[in-house]
Amino acid sequence: MDVLYFAWVRERIGLPKERIDTDAATVAELVEELKAREERYAVAFADMSAIRVALDQELSPLDAPLKGVREVAFFPPMTGG
C-alpha cells in the first residue's frame, strides 16, 4: 500500500510517500512494524497521541483494520483555517 506523511511527520521520516508491503492487520500494528524497522520511524511515532491517521483519505482510529486499504496517511493534528 501507499503510505503518506505530512508536516513534521514527513520531515522526521524524511520522505513524503513510500510503498510498503506489510501483513499488519491494523494501523497500530503497521506503526509498530515501522518503529522496529528504523530509528526515524521510532522518532516520528514516539507519541502516537500527536499523530492522526487517514485510511483512503478518511480520518480513522489507530485500531482500524488495514484490509483492503490502498492509502495510509500519518500526520499531526490539523491546523487549517
Add this chain to the structure above:
Amino acid sequence: MDVLYFAWVRERIGLPKERIDTDAATVAELVEELKAREERYAVAFADMSAIRVALDQELSPLDAPLKGVREVAFFPPMTGG
C-alpha cells in the same frame, strides 16, 4: 418641544413632526394629553405596548420625565438590519 413620529405612528398621526407646548411631567402624561386632544392621536397611541419612545434621541421608558427634553419621538418597535 419638538415631537417626531415615525413609520405607522407618523402615518396615523398624519405628520412627521410638530411643535407642542405642554406642561406634562412625563412621556405618559404627554401621551394622555395628545389622546384627549384629537382622535388621530387616540388611534396612534391606542396600544402603548407597540410604541417606543426616544427622548433627545435616546430610547426611554414611558414614565421618563420630560423636564429639559427638547425632542420627543414616538415610533413602532424597530426593524433594521
Add this chain to the structure above:
Amino acid sequence: MAVRVQREDFDIGAELAALRAGRDDIGALVSFSGLVRGTAKGQPIAGMELEHYPGMTEKALAGIEAQAVERWSLQASLIVHRYGLLHPGEQIMMVATAAPHRGDAFAAAEFLMDYLKSRAPFWKKEATPDGGRWVDARDTDEDALRRW
C-alpha cells in the same frame, strides 16, 4: 470603527479590503450583509422603503459599536446601513468585524446584528400586491438580545 448611514449602495469587497489595508495584525475578518428578499409571508415584494430617524440612527449605531469594542478585542469594525427605496436582491446593510482570532470576530458581528435589529431606529415598509405593509418586529429578535 466607523458607522455610515446612506442612501447609496456599498461595495462589500472594497469595504473589507479597506478594513485590512496596510496591516498584518488581523487574523479573522467576519462580514454580514442583509439583502432584500423578493417574497415575504408568501407574497411577492416589489420593493422596500427603509425609513430612519436621522441623527438618532448614527448615535444608536455608534453606541452599539462602542459596546462591541468594549466587550471583544476588535481591531476594526464597520456598520453601513442604507435607507430609502430598495428592491429585491439589493443590499440593505452590512457589518464587518476584525480581530486577532475568529471567536471575537464572530461574536462581535452577531452582537452588532442582534442589537442593530432591535435598537437602531429603522423601519421597513414592504410594497405588496395588497399595498404597503410595515414589517413587524419579531419576538425572536427581541429574544436574541438576552443572550448577550
Add this chain to the structure above:
Amino acid sequence: MAVRVQREDFDIGAELAALRAGRDDIGALVSFSGLVRGTAKGQPIAGMELEHYPGMTEKALAGIEAQAVERWSLQASLIVHRYGLLHPGEQIMMVATAAPHRGDAFAAAEFLMDYLKSRAPFWKKEATPDGGRWVDARDTDEDALRRW
C-alpha cells in the same frame, strides 16, 4: 455549494457577489476570512507555508459543507482555502454562507470554520527568526467542535 483548494489569492467581494447574483431569495450573507498575522508567540513571522493533502482536502471540505447543508437551511455556501507560501496580511481562506435568515447563516459559517480548523488536512509552518516552526493545534479548536 462549492469547495476550492488553490494556490492563488481570491477576491472575497467577487465571491460574495457571485453567490447572490441573479437571485432575490437570500436574506443573510455571512463571510469569514482568515489572514496571515505578522507575529506569533511574540515573534515576527516572515511567511507561512501551508501544506495540505491533495485529494483528501477536497473530500474533507466537501464533507464538512454537506454536514452544514444538512443542519441549516442554507441557500448557498463556499469554502476557498489556499496552500503554499503566504505572507503576513495575505488571505489564507474564506467561507461564505447564504440563508433566508441571519441565525442560520451565522451558525453555519461558525460550524464550517470550527470543523475546517480541526478536520481538514492543512498544516501551517511559520518562518520565524529561529527557523521554521509548525503551528500547534490549539486545544480550544478541538473543544470548539463539542458545541455542535
